[in-house]
């Protein structure tokens with residue numbers, strides 16, 4: 001039965017970890033029988049492992065909740081408890097069976113739906129971190145969508161920035177793919193504008209500067225988003241925003257041309273409507289122009305009752321500009337909504353524009369390996385941040401031995417999931433500490449006050465790190 005296969009995928013993943021801990025994986029004759037095939041076949045690991053868990057006989061009688069005495073449990077690490085529960089705890093086994101859990105993540109309520117996906121709130125067993133879990137049914141994925149999914153994962157993995165949704169782990173079962181990501185709890189920018197109306201000049205400066213910083217970082221990392229829009233910008237804490245949904249993103253060389261039509265019609269650049277090959281970063285610039293226009297007017301610059309009329313409107317490139325939009329902001333929009341792709345204002349120019357003067361831009365987090373493999377080295381060989389992450393992993397029960405013995409430490413490993421969550425926490429904390437000592441610009445615009453407010457929020461956990469505008473004027477490589 002399909003649900004049996006789902007169970008075996010998820011349980012296999014977690015008990016794969018247990019194997020490393022020399023925990024007896026196959027529990028014959030007890031509550032749950034798992035057949036361990038892949039590990040007897042040399043060279044079959046990772047995804048193959050999950051396929052090897054095909055034979056699952058669900059128990060007639062699943063063990064009692066937490067069969068171990070409390071004092072035994074108390075001595076166990078969070079990892080040992082979680083692994084034990086996956087095989088023995090009635091509630092956990094039921095949750096696996098009925099889709100309320102995947103690997104080390106409890107799945108809670110639905111937080112959104114995409115065309116081919118559902119996004120649910122998840123809780124990570126070991127760290128208790130809240131995460132967003134995007135669930136895709138493989139049945140709906142043709143070859144093209146599979147390629148897009150791979151690109152989404154590989155692009156997200158390369159990005160580590162306070163204004164970009166972070167990818168923690170990928171879990172795969174026979175039927176589904178699960179993308180475990182940072183949870184942005186404040187909802188979409190689109191919903192906020194739809195319900196509250198257009199943003200003030202000050203607030204849009206604060207929000208747009210974070211989006212700019214995120215997109216500049218993506219482009220510097222040779223990644224194009226191709227679906228920038230208000231629905232794909234999420235609020236974290238306070239005024240912090242995160243660019244998410246990398247389902248159309250691609251890794252490109254700087255001037256590489258692309259040909260797949262991607263994105264949403266109101267944000268689509270003229271070259272897309274002309275069906276031409278295009279440069280991804282120029283398409284992103286146009287979308288940023290539409291997005292800023294939407295933020296400050298709560299409407300779209302180009303519209304039409306049907307596709308041909310929208311197309312004509314975009315190809316003409318003319319739009320009405322309400323007089324309440326400040327002139328410096330108007331100039332930024334004009335620079336971005338330029339018909340000729342190569343003539344659009346580069347992000348560096350927008351960041352240095354008069355409209356954004358005084359803004360301190362969030363910095364990407366310092367580069368860090370995307371998997372915990374390097375933490376198997378002795379502590380003396382690690383930097384302070386690496387030691388901190390290693391210690392945090394050890395507190396959860398993930399030891400040097402686990403890291404050494406686990407040959408497949410990619411994004412599909414639960415060890416990598418735990419590592420990325422802890423690394424992200426530590427990055428946020430140290431960025432918060434640095435920002436505490438950084439001064440807020442001394443110019444007295446409204447947005448300075450908003451920045452200060454945002455900064456306060458950030459200091460309580462979700463952090464944005466700003467750079468001085470003087471450095472930004474020359475567009476240094478941050």
Ligand SMILES: Nc1ncnc2c1ncn2[C@@H]1O[C@H](COP(=O)(O)OP(=O)(O)OP(=O)(O)O)[C@@H](O)[C@H]1O
Nearest residue numbers: 111112113114115116117119132181182183184245
């Ligand atoms: N990291 C996240 N944190 C919080 N909510 C999220 C997160 N990612 C997605 N969501 C919510 O889930 C919804 C669905 O997201 P998803 O990326 O699957 O699809 P979509 O962008 O709406 O549609 P599409 O199928 O066109 O990509 C979003 O609109 C958003 O409300």
